[in-house]
Amino acid sequence: MRILVTGGAGFIGSHFVRQLTTGAYPEYDDAEVIVLDRFTYAGNEANLAPVAGSSRLRVVRGDICDTAVVDTVMPGTDLVVHFAAESHVDRSIAGAAEFVRTNVQGTHTLLQAAADHGASRFVHVSTDEVYGSIEHGSWPEDHPLRPNSLYAASKASSDLVALAFHRTHDLPVCVTRCSNNYGPYQNPEKAIPLFVTNLLTGHPVPLYGDGRNVRDWLHVDDHCRALALVAAEGTPGEIYNIGGGTELTNRDLVSRLLELLDAGPEMVEQVADRKAHDRRYSVDCTKIRTELGYAPRVPFEQGLADTVRWYADHRDWWEPLRPQPAGGAGSLTEVSC
Numbered sequence: 001m002r003i004l005v006t007g008g009a010g011f012i013g014s015h016f017v018r019q020l021t022t023g024a025y026p027e028y029d030d031a032e033v034i035v036l037d038r039f040t041y042a043g044n045e046a047n048l049a050p051v052a053g054s055s056r057l058r059v060v061r062g063d064i065c066d067t068a069v070v071d072t073v074m075p076g077t078d079l080v081v082h083f084a085a086e087s088h089v090d091r092s093i094a095g096a097a098e099f100v101r102t103n104v105q106g107t108h109t110l111l112q113a114a115a116d117h118g119a120s121r122f123v124h125v126s127t128d129e130v131y132g133s134i135e136h137g138s139w140p141e142d143h144p145l146r147p148n149s150l151y152a153a154s155k156a157s158s159d160l161v162a163l164a165f166h167r168t169h170d171l172p173v174c175v176t177r178c179s180n181n182y183g184p185y186q187n188p189e190k191a192i193p194l195f196v197t198n199l200l201t202g203h204p205v206p207l208y209g210d211g212r213n214v215r216d217w218l219h220v221d222d223h224c225r226a227l228a229l230v231a232a233e234g235t236p237g238e239i240y241n242i243g244g245g246t247e248l249t250n251r252d253l254v255s256r257l258l259e260l261l262d263a264g265p266e267m268v269e270q271v272a273d274r275k276a277h278d279r280r281y282s283v284d285c286t287k288i289r290t291e292l293g294y295a296p297r298v299p300f301e302q303g304l305a306d307t308v309r310w311y312a313d314h315r316d317w318w319e320p321l322r323p324q325p326a327g328g329a330g331s332l333t334e335v336s337c
């Protein structure tokens, strides 16, 4: 069996590859794994270093929008797990062309090649942000899509293209929509690693607006386990929400991090709110729980403490990735969650 993992050098994709090549998903123990990654600022060879010696792993540096590259790696592929994307909301506010190119056009290029070469499963990794924002209750999978950010709009577009490939060409596509992930190897432009690395370097933690925006946090290991399950047992043409971690306001999240890092409230700096900042995300995970028997396993308190410890122990990994404090895209006061 051959598995093509796009974006396998990023945060979640590399976790999936590290797990896949070290026996965490026994149904794929014999699989050959090909990573296709463009190595943008978010792709990092160090994320795959722990499994670089695996005889089952091949890494191809290439763009999912490049038909020639995709047509080279796709023949013989049984399963595609598609992570590659531009993923940072704040960057999509600054300019969204790359989001539309990679997230929509790149996904289309992969789907077309998967259909042409007869792939037997395509897992399209998407986000709860496609639903928009919800004050009360949770979204089921058939809820209308009302994305607000340009990141979410590009992901929603790619979800629709993926599902249309199932209906039009009978490609066995599953779409997953997951809540906010946290864990090791996440780029320090994203909320938790930004907050943690700011505190570890004596900088204040920037908090958008009133800090009462709510996110559902799921450990990356729980997300990847759900993806392996959907790949093996999901029904083609179906969408699966993934979440059910811990709902927290950003203010509560910051309080927990201050406690873990022994810092006081003076280390929190309120900053102007993000444009089109969604108030709350919440996915209804009944379907994946009842149909596939999935439940998250990592308790948030333990996962967060382990994550903080990982960043404290891996300065050599994140120090070169820290944005410079001079302002502009990726400055120390920008945050995504």
Ligand SMILES: NC(=O)c1ccc[n+]([C@@H]2O[C@H](COP(=O)([O-])OP(=O)(O)OC[C@H]3O[C@@H](n4cnc5c(N)ncnc54)[C@H](O)[C@@H]3O)[C@@H](O)[C@H]2O)c1
Binding pocket: 006, 007, 008, 009, 010, 011, 012, 013, 036, 037, 038, 039, 040, 041, 042, 043, 044, 062, 063, 064, 065, 082, 083, 084, 085, 086, 087, 088, 102, 106, 125, 126, 127, 128, 155, 177, 178, 179, 180, 181, 182, 187
């Ligand atoms: N991070 C989250 O909390 C979260 C939650 C739900 C869903 N998702 C989705 O999961 C996927 C992975 O997210 P992540 O946080 O690991 O992202 P990331 O930004 O850490 O990694 C993205 C990877 O894709 C690669 N890439 C970007 N453009 C490419 C292109 N044109 N061709 C080939 N490779 C390219 C990058 O080099 C990088 O390795 C994304 O599709 C995202 O929408 C993320």
